[in-house]
Amino acid sequence: MSRLLTHPHIRDVTVAAILHALSDPLRIGIVNELLKSRRGMNCTETALRLKRPMAKSTCSQHYRILREAGVIASERKGVDLSSRVRAAELEGRFPGLLDSVLQAYRKEASAAARTKRQP
Amino acid sequence: MSRLLTHPHIRDVTVAAILHALSDPLRIGIVNELLKSRRGMNCTETALRLKRPMAKSTCSQHYRILREAGVIASERKGVDLSSRVRAAELEGRFPGLLDSVLQAYRKEASAAARTKRQP
DNA sequence: CGCTTAGTTCGGTAGTATTGAACTATAGCA
DNA sequence: TGCTATAGTTCAATACTACCGAACTAAGCG
Numbered sequence: 001m002s003r004l005l006t007h008p009h010i011r012d013v014t015v016a017a018i019l020h021a022l023s024d025p026l027r028i029g030i031v032n033e034l035l036k037s038r039r040g041m042n043c044t045e046t047a048l049r050l051k052r053p054m055a056k057s058t059c060s061q062h063y064r065i066l067r068e069a070g071v072i073a074s075e076r077k078g079v080d081l082s083s084r085v086r087a088a089e090l091e092g093r094f095p096g097l098l099d100s101v102l103q104a105y106r107k108e109a110s111a112a113a114r115t116k117r118q119p
Numbered sequence: 120m121s122r123l124l125t126h127p128h129i130r131d132v133t134v135a136a137i138l139h140a141l142s143d144p145l146r147i148g149i150v151n152e153l154l155k156s157r158r159g160m161n162c163t164e165t166a167l168r169l170k171r172p173m174a175k176s177t178c179s180q181h182y183r184i185l186r187e188a189g190v191i192a193s194e195r196k197g198v199d200l201s202s203r204v205r206a207a208e209l210e211g212r213f214p215g216l217l218d219s220v221l222q223a224y225r226k227e228a229s230a231a232a233r234t235k236r237q238p
Numbered sequence: 239c240g241c242t243t244a245g246t247t248c249g250g251t252a253g254t255a256t257t258g259a260a261c262t263a264t265a266g267c268a
Numbered sequence: 269t270g271c272t273a274t275a276g277t278t279c280a281a282t283a284c285t286a287c288c289g290a291a292c293t294a295a296g297c298g
Contacts, residue, residue: 015223016144023139024286043245055288060245062286079295080244094223096215104134104213143255162276174257179276184255198264199275 005067005074005081010089013070018090018097021069026052027062028105031071031085035102040075040082071098124186124193124200129208132189137209137216140188145171146181147224150190150204154221159194159201190217 022028033049034041041049043059063083066072071090074083090098141147152168153160160168162178182202185191190209193202209217 015220015227016142016147018223019138019142019147019220023135023142025135028135028138044243056245057247057289058287060247064246076295078244079242094219094226096219097223100213100215100219101134101138104137104216107213108134163274175276176257176259176278179278180256183277195264197275198273 007067007073008070010070010086010093013090013093015094015097017069018071018094021066021071022101024062024065026050026054027066028101030062030066032102032105032109034072034083034085035087040077040084042077042080042082044080126186126192127189129189129205129212132209132212134213134216136188137190137213140185140190141220143181143184145169145173146185147220149181149185151221151224153191153202153204154206159196159203161196161199161201163199 022031029050029052030046033046037049043056043063047054047059063072063074063081067074067083070086072083073086074081076082085098087098141150148169148171149165152165156168162175162182166173166178182191182193182200186193186202189205191202192205193200195201204217206217
């Protein structure tokens with residue numbers, strides 16, 4: 001399994017792949033949670049934090065896409081897989097990109113929450 | 120025709136849709152050219168500038184996706200359709216987002232060009 | 239070893255993207 | 269008016285991707 005966790009070299013990471021990986025509401029939510037936690041997190045915990053139940057296989061696939069796009073790195077920690085955002089590497093390669101995307105996402109999310117409270 | 124050009128209100132534009140629209144190399148290339156030209160451009164001219172021949176339908180669809188995502192605005196100018204990036208509006212809604220994406224794209228593109236010259 | 243937990247892979251279904259071919263819209267000109 | 273050329277759109281078929289349940293693999297613990 002571990003040998004199947006492919007992490008592209010930061011030089012091989014493309015803008016298109018990153019944007020595609022983040023263009024799914026669930027995946028950008030995952031990245032947001034991973035960044036907030038500031039430590040590795042597994043699939044179950046992420047789904048819990050997102051308050052968005054999903055099948056294990058679905059979660060696994062989303063993590064795979066994020067991983068193959070170079071957005072996150074995963075490693076085995078005992079029984080579970082711990083993932084973290086490759087923030088520093090990405091910042092080095094594409095300065096400001098991840099930040100502005102996440103900032104936009106958070107702005108949108110908080111606006112949506114506001115609208116929900118007072119419809 | 121013209122009545123079929125749907126432009127979402129800037130408030131309805133989502134991060135996911137923008138990122139998806141820009142996650143295609145061709146589409147982000149189109150946006151880049153539109154920004155460089157600083158004026159409206161039609162499909163044929165864009166394809167010409169990108170040095171990437173493509174079917175009319177393909178071009179049309181890419182423009183539609185960009186348009187429906189709220190990235191560009193199009194209007195009829197005689198025979199052709201003139202499109203421009205909704206840069207100011209996007210900047211107001213998601214500050215820095217478009218800029219950093221385009222900056223990343225340009226960095227990647229120039230790096231690729233360099234590699235090509237000295238393989 | 240068997241049992242539990244965490245992820246991955248597989249197979250099928252549903253929705254979306256992409257493309258060439260056919261169609262529509264506009265302009266120019268006799 | 270009609271004819272013709274040019275620019276985009278729509279259509280139908282194919283290809284891709286998301287999603288899920290079920291079966292499989294990996295690691296820890298008794």
